[in-house]
Amino acid sequence: MKGNVLVTGAYGLLGSHTVRELIENGYHVRAFGRDSDRCFLR
Numbered sequence: 001m002k003g004n005v006l007v008t009g010a011y012g013l014l015g016s017h018t019v020r021e022l023i024e025n026g027y028h029v030r031a032f033g034r035d036s037d038r039c040f041l042r
Contacts, residue, residue, distance in 0.1 A: 001026055001027070002026045006030050
């Protein structure tokens with residue numbers, strides 16, 4: 001694993017793509033966002 005990353009705004013369009021890319025590249029991601037009902041990460 002490469003490292004730990006905190007992503008704020010992770011439930012938005014840009015944040016969700018960022019989280020996916022980080023995970024695919026071996027990072028451990030902790031994600032925060034305002035509205036988890038709109039989460040694109042499912």
